[in-house]
């Protein structure tokens with residue numbers, strides 16, 4: 124069986140000429156189904172760039188990214204949005220909730236674009252909010268929630284479509300210790316239920332939750348730790 | 350079902366900033382309402398002109414003096430010319446009334462009134478111009494002969510000078526000369542550009558004596574025996590006057606039928622309508638640019654939100670749809686309110702003109718406003734939809 128994620132010689136260059144920034148310089152990475160991978164590395168080493176490409180939010184300048192064995196370079200914009208919707212759940216460091224919109228509506232959002240019926244949408248969103256322990260905050264807007272609560276809403280939104288892959292870019296980066304522990308607990312449970320989880324972190328104790336850790340240095344995987 | 354959800358996003362987007370949505374709607378409202386209203390005013394004006402000219406009858410010719418050829422002196426139109434137009438040589442002519450007109454101020458007691466038209470003519474003038482009496486009587490041929498100072502006044506003059514009293518038998522001062530009111534004409538209504546009831550008619554002789562002097566007549570109004578006889582009458586009048594004025598080249602007078610007058614006046618009011626409509630179209634366009642502007646601002650302001658939507662799997666079409674629906678709702682809503690405002694506004698008399706709403710202008714304005722939404726909304730919407738998710742998310 125092919126790996127869920129396979130990156131071959133990924134390069135990403137921002138800008139051009141003298142000011143060009145080579146964020147990824149020939150990166151190779153393979154993630155097997157059901158793995159729990161932590162990506163570490165210095166700030167500016169290209170971790171976010173990598174994760175954005177894995178989440179189909181961005182495209183590499185060159186190289187291949189195979190998702191479930193299929194080259195994503197072959198996909199058009201419509202198919203990529205379908206992938207983002209069905210296969211991938213993305214958690215951002217800065218939460219990225221739709222402002223002035225309730226937690227419930229935020230969690231329902233991917234289901235709307237998936238074409239799920241209203242009643243079922245509501246049930247599934249409520250179940251997801253229940254899973255992250257926010258059943259009593261469904262009608263709160265993002266500005267009425269703490270950082271930890273907002274991140275849990277974002278995680279509920281990422282898992283509500285039951286994606287095979289959950290990607291998290293420093294999910295605990297903006298959170299206090301207690302909130303971090305709750306968030307990591309949820310990611311652990313997602314992994315336990317069979318999802319492939321890839322997260323970026325700076326903290327060793329967060330990385331310790333993962334089954335494998337890779338270190339990115341200057342846009343390439345430098346070292347694989349087990 | 351998906352479409353309904355996207356429409357719901359659009360509605361939520363609009364209600365999130367009610368003031369801005371309201372102001373944009375107002376722009377379109379004003380555009381649509383002014384298109385409908387201004388076209389209705391133009392319409393009203395031209396139909397009033399048509400009515401007033403048609404009211405004169407279809408068997409009327411007007412003879413008026415015209416500048417002569419260079420080197421020749423124009424002969425004035427005279428009472429004798431008018432008299433010569435009725436006789437054996439002109440079987441198609443029923444009456445020919447000499448007409449002089451003057452500016453005059455009438456006074457009764459403390460009240461004064463500038464009469465729109467003070468006309469001197471003969472009793473046939475009333476028949477020729479389809480004027481009927483409301484009160485009193487007309488003056489007679491004998492009054493003309495004797496140059497009696499009697500006058501028949503229009504209903505506007507009656508209400509201005511004699512509010513609440515019966516004018517018949519009263520004496521008014523016209524340019525300080527006393528005239529006795531013998532009758533009041535029935536109202537004809539405004540012709541859109543001038544008040545047809547703001548007039549007074551006195552015997553020709555009296556008017557010449559007192560007001561105009563004995564120069565050329567202003568007009569000779571000729572009534573043909575029937576509408577069918579009008580071309581014959583026109584030919585006979587021309588022959589007789591050519592003989593009397595010894596015309597070989599260009600005549601020093603002009604004979605115009607009501608039909609010709611109608612065509613000329615209608616052309617004038619059509620120009621007027623086109624002018625009004627283009628002013629209105631410009632305001633509609635400005636409203637459209639307002640929508641584009643607002644949509645651009647809305648899209649820019651919500652680029653992060655667009656990024657979030659795309660990150661969770663919104664396809665390009667749904668983003669495009671959401672913003673297009675927002676723009677279209679704005680302009681449809683503004684358009685509907687504009688139609689209401691335009692139609693309600695057309696119920697009132699504007700500058701003496703009763704507007705006549707043209708249903709096709711309502712349809713046009715409404716359709717244009719909807720299209721404006723689609724057209725002007727599509728640029729910012731497609732710009733928003735084309736963004737890559739990560740670019741949109743990074744936008745500050």
Ligand SMILES: Nc1ncnc2c1ncn2[C@@H]1O[C@H](COP(=O)(O)OP(=O)(O)O)[C@@H](O)[C@H]1O
Nearest residue numbers: 137138144146165166167168169170171172173
């Ligand atoms: N949109 C961008 N435009 C230009 N340079 C960028 C952009 N995004 C990231 N970079 C640059 O690419 C490099 C890698 O960035 P990033 O992947 O965000 O690093 P990390 O997440 O590991 O801190 C950095 O030097 C950063 O400045």
Ligand SMILES: [Mg+2]
Nearest residue numbers: 170171172292
């Ligand atoms: Mg980063």
